[in-house]
Amino acid sequence: MLNMNFNPFPVLETERLLLRNVEHSDVQEVFEIRSNPDTMxxxxxxxxxxxxxxxxxxxxxxxxxxxxxxxxxAITEKGTDKLIGIIGYPNFKPEGHRGEIGYVMHHAYRRKGFLFEALLASLDYGFNVMNLHSIEAIIRPENTASIAVVEKAGFVREAYFKDYFFFNDEYLDQIIYSLIKPAI
Ligand SMILES: CC(C)(COP(=O)(O)OP(=O)(O)OC[C@H]1O[C@@H](n2cnc3c(N)ncnc32)[C@H](O)[C@@H]1OP(=O)(O)O)[C@@H](O)C(=O)NCCC(=O)NCCS
Known part of the structure; x- marks a missing residue:
């Protein structure tokens, strides 16, 4: 049975990170991420x-x-509380017990393995708390960093959709990567 109950908010802990709810006090960091054309x-x-x-x-x-x-x-380093990235499930397909994972790191906090650590924790939550059967990532073909991240986590390329998404006056190709819940 799919469990979609996020109240109380499920705080996740990893070796170096604390994953908590996004708060209004994160406005400056969220702005720095969402206003950066390179990041976005x-x-x-x-x-x-x-x-x-x-x-x-x-x-x-x-x-x-x-x-x-x-x-x-909100991805934070233990002991600082500063938002350095965001990870989550922006979409669910309950009929297939499937979730879509999405993530972004502040440009100053990349290539430190933080995102990967947060990804493993949110995949664990998706599979073992929410009872998802599969998790997908929808990635632009040019986004080599994101492709490398999901491949490192064991995702496989499932589909290449041409002109899948209309944004800023153009149709964008998207690649679907997925991870099926590993058998225990
Ligand atoms: C994709 C993104 C979240 C990766 O964040 P990150 O903090 O750099 O990721 P990590 O440090 O945890 O990297 C994990 C692994 O992914 C791979 N990787 C990450 N960035 C990479 C890059 N630029 N080039 C090649 N491989 C990369 C590496 O295998 C890395 O492990 P390693 O450092 O031990 O080699 C970050 O580049 C980002 O925020 N991009 C902009 C937002 C975005 O495109 N989000 C995804 C939308 S689908």
Whole structure:
């Protein structure tokens, strides 16, 4: 049975990280991530232009979580509480017990293995707490960093969809990677 209950919020702990809910006090860090054209180049969401835009993003994420529809974790280093990235499930396909995973790291905190550590914790939550059967990542073909991350986690390339997503006046190709729940 799929378990989609995110209240109380499930805080996750790894060796170096604490994954907690995204708070209004994270507005500056969320703004730095969502307003950075380089960070956002493969994520089909509008660029934040003001702190208000970032508050809107935080409100949206928190609302989805409160309604048990989606979940996002703020990635923080233990002992600092500063948001350095966001990971979560922006979409579920309950009929197939499938979730979509999405993530972004602040540009100053990349290539330290933090995202990978957070990914393993959220995959564990998806498979073993939510009872998902499979988890997918939808990635632009040009996004070599993201492709390397999911391949390192054991995801396999399932499909290449041409002109799958319309954003900023163009149709974008997307690759679907997936991981089926490992048999114990
Ligand atoms: C994709 C992204 C989240 C990776 O974050 P990160 O913190 O650098 O990832 P990690 O340090 O945990 O890297 C884990 C592994 O992924 C691979 N990897 C990550 N970035 C890579 C890069 N730029 N090139 C090649 N491999 C890369 C490596 O195998 C790495 O392990 P290693 O450092 O031991 O070699 C980050 O580049 C990012 O935020 N990009 C912009 C947002 C985005 O595109 N999100 C995904 C949308 S689908």
């Amino acid at each position: 180049q493969y994520i089909p969401r509008p660029l934040a232009k003001t702190l208000d835009d970032a508050i809107g993003v935080i409100n949206m994420m928190r609302g989805f979580t409160e309604r048990n529809e989606r979940i996002n974790w």
